[in-house]
Amino acid sequence: xxxxxxxxxxxxxxxxxxxxxxxxxxxxxxxxxxxxxxxxxxxxxxxxxxxxxxxxxxxxxxxxxxxxxxxxxxxxxxxxxxxxxxxxxxxxxxxxxxxxxxxxxxxxxxxxxxxxxxxxxxxxxxxxxxxxxxxxxxxxxxxxxxxxxxxxxxxxxxxxxxxxxxxxxxxxxxxxxxxxxxxxxxxxxxxxxxxxxxxxxxxxxxxxxxxxxxxxxxxxxxxxxxxxxxxxxxxxxxxxxxxxxx
Amino acid sequence: xxxxxxxxxxxxxxxxxxxxxxxxxxxxxxxxxxxxxxxxxxxxxxxxxxxxxxxxxxxxxxxxxxxxxxxxxxxxxxxxxxxxxxxxxxxxxxxxxxxxxxxxxxxxxxxxxxxxxxxxxxxxxxxxxxxxxxxxxxxxxxxxxxxxxxxxxxxxxxxxxxxxxxxxxxxxxxxxxxxxxxxxxxxxxxxxxxxxxxxxxxxxxxxxxxxxxxxxxxxxxxxxxxxxxxxxxxxxxxxxxxxxxxxxxxxxxxxxxxxxxxxxxxxxxxxxxxxxxxxxxxxxxxxxxxxxxxxxxxxxxxxxxxxxxxxxxxx
Numbered sequence: 001x002x003x004x005x006x007x008x009x010x011x012x013x014x015x016x017x018x019x020x021x022x023x024x025x026x027x028x029x030x031x032x033x034x035x036x037x038x039x040x041x042x043x044x045x046x047x048x049x050x051x052x053x054x055x056x057x058x059x060x061x062x063x064x065x066x067x068x069x070x071x072x073x074x075x076x077x078x079x080x081x082x083x084x085x086x087x088x089x090x091x092x093x094x095x096x097x098x099x100x101x102x103x104x105x106x107x108x109x110x111x112x113x114x115x116x117x118x119x120x121x122x123x124x125x126x127x128x129x130x131x132x133x134x135x136x137x138x139x140x141x142x143x144x145x146x147x148x149x150x151x152x153x154x155x156x157x158x159x160x161x162x163x164x165x166x167x168x169x170x171x172x173x174x175x176x177x178x179x180x181x182x183x184x185x186x187x188x189x190x191x192x193x194x195x196x197x198x199x200x201x202x203x204x205x206x207x208x209x210x211x212x213x214x215x216x217x218x219x220x221x222x223x224x225x226x227x228x229x230x231x232x233x234x235x236x237x238x239x240x241x242x243x244x245x246x
Numbered sequence: 247x248x249x250x251x252x253x254x255x256x257x258x259x260x261x262x263x264x265x266x267x268x269x270x271x272x273x274x275x276x277x278x279x280x281x282x283x284x285x286x287x288x289x290x291x292x293x294x295x296x297x298x299x300x301x302x303x304x305x306x307x308x309x310x311x312x313x314x315x316x317x318x319x320x321x322x323x324x325x326x327x328x329x330x331x332x333x334x335x336x337x338x339x340x341x342x343x344x345x346x347x348x349x350x351x352x353x354x355x356x357x358x359x360x361x362x363x364x365x366x367x368x369x370x371x372x373x374x375x376x377x378x379x380x381x382x383x384x385x386x387x388x389x390x391x392x393x394x395x396x397x398x399x400x401x402x403x404x405x406x407x408x409x410x411x412x413x414x415x416x417x418x419x420x421x422x423x424x425x426x427x428x429x430x431x432x433x434x435x436x437x438x439x440x441x442x443x444x445x446x447x448x449x450x451x452x453x454x455x456x457x458x459x460x461x462x463x464x465x466x467x468x469x470x471x472x473x474x475x476x477x478x479x480x481x482x483x484x485x486x487x488x489x490x491x492x493x494x495x496x497x498x499x500x501x502x503x504x505x506x507x508x509x510x511x512x513x514x515x516x517x518x519x520x521x522x523x524x525x526x527x528x529x530x531x532x533x534x535x536x537x538x539x540x541x542x543x544x545x546x547x548x549x550x551x552x553x554x555x556x557x558x559x560x561x
Contacts, residue, residue, distance in 0.1 A: 117309015
């Protein structure tokens with residue numbers, strides 16, 4: 001059924017991504033691929049993976065942006081995966097019922113046996129969260145590691161999405177964003193977490209924590225002085241410099 | 247957006263087929279068409295042939311065409327599903343109407359009802375096709391109030407062009423169909439020119455800063471893409487036709503789709519016999535070519551918001 005749940009799901013599971021601490025290492029990307037090519041959406045195929053033109057379906061990708069100019073500018077690493085929107089148009093446009101949003105926790109999934117691979121859901125997603133599998137010819141997307149987070153066979157502390165487990169800088173947080181007391185909701189409230197393109201009205205569940213501005217302000221303004229060609233003072237190195245400079 | 251040949255062919259062929267079916271189903275019962283068996287055979291075959299060709303083409307781009315029947319299930323929420331249902335449902339009255347026309351040579355009574363139902367089904371199907379695109383908020387050029395009127399107008403114009411060609415070939419000398427076709431062709435292209443002016447003038451609504459939410463820091467540019475090669479998103483949604491080429495194609499579409507068919511339709515109006523037939527056929531062929539180019543541009547010029555994450559400056 002591709003109609004959205006009638007009542008808002010009790011839980012809204014999602015990710016909170018800290019753009020201040022993400023260092024763009026792509027560990028989340030690789031761990032996502034690794035888990036999901038053996039998990040719920042398996043296989044997550046690639047074509048020509050070791051050749052000159054590799055291409056394939058990935059559920060999480062890290063972009064790098066340059067925001068601002070000059071000394072105030074910064075590099076921002078920007079991981080992007082499915083945002084599990086409240087008003088998920090990718091679900092409602094699906095003609096077959098393959099795409100659906102879970103009533104219990106709001107996770108958006110694809111039932112691959114029903115998918116005809118028409119690609120309309122990928123068109124309907126403004127964020128580029130869905131990718132067609134080049135071998136299976138069905139749509140693949142982030143499952144929020146639905147096969148990890150409820151999995152009693154793995155240790156309790158690992159029952160979170162693979163990307164969250166893999167992040168070495170703890171830039172990714174997983175939790176229930178409908179619960180205002182949850183750790184992720186407090187992070188969003190405290191750091192001014194925001195939605196991507198909220199004006200489109202998709203109501204994304206995942207939130208982004210903006211880069212902190214303090215560090216940029218503390219940096220010295222203006223051009224950095226060029227390193228002096230000779231060591232200063234009368235010490236040994238200064239003497240050596242003078243001798244070598246002849 | 248990538249102008250997949252199967253989708254361009256589908257929307258233009260089935261649009262023209264449904265437009266023709268609409269006019270047949272309406273004009274027959276209104277007494278504007280002769281209940282002539284041979285005209286019936288050719289007109290119905292052309293209309294349902296174009297429709298079926300289009301529907302068949304639409305399954306070519308599916309990853310799993312064998313599961314296409316599932317697409318009929320989600321009519322509550324999906325315009326694509328509604329389109330499939332409307333398309334299939336329209337065959338029934340269309341075939342009944344064709345039977346009355348071709349076998350009974352009659353538009354009266356029940357055949358009238360069938361004709362009107364077929365016309366309604368044809369209109370509903372094209373409306374659903376248009377709504378698939380008009381409801382996609384990530385594409386500014388599609389989520390536009392003129393998209394639905396344009397789809398309907400082009401379906402009608404394509405259908406009217408072929409109806410006037412068939413009428414001229416059949417030698418229906420006093421037929422008013424070239425005049426109808428002329429009005430509909432000018433209406434469709436008039437709407438299209440208006441649409442082009444509006445989408446060109448409207449400032450793009452989003453840049454990369456708006457898409458990433460990093461605008462507070464200033465201008466936002468892509469520094470490194472997430473991967474070295476193309477991916478599905480870029481192949482499907484990153485297609486861009488150069489502005490210069492788009493402008494040239496628009497002019498060609500106007501020439502072949504509107505100006506030449508209009509001149510030929512005028513010729514068709516004032517002549518008769520083989521000259522009128524030749525003019526009508528040429529007008530319909532050129533007009534259809536123009537519609538294909540128009541549809542190709544509809545896809546190729548559309549910009550999806552996902553390209554903002556991959557380095558597009560504005561969408």
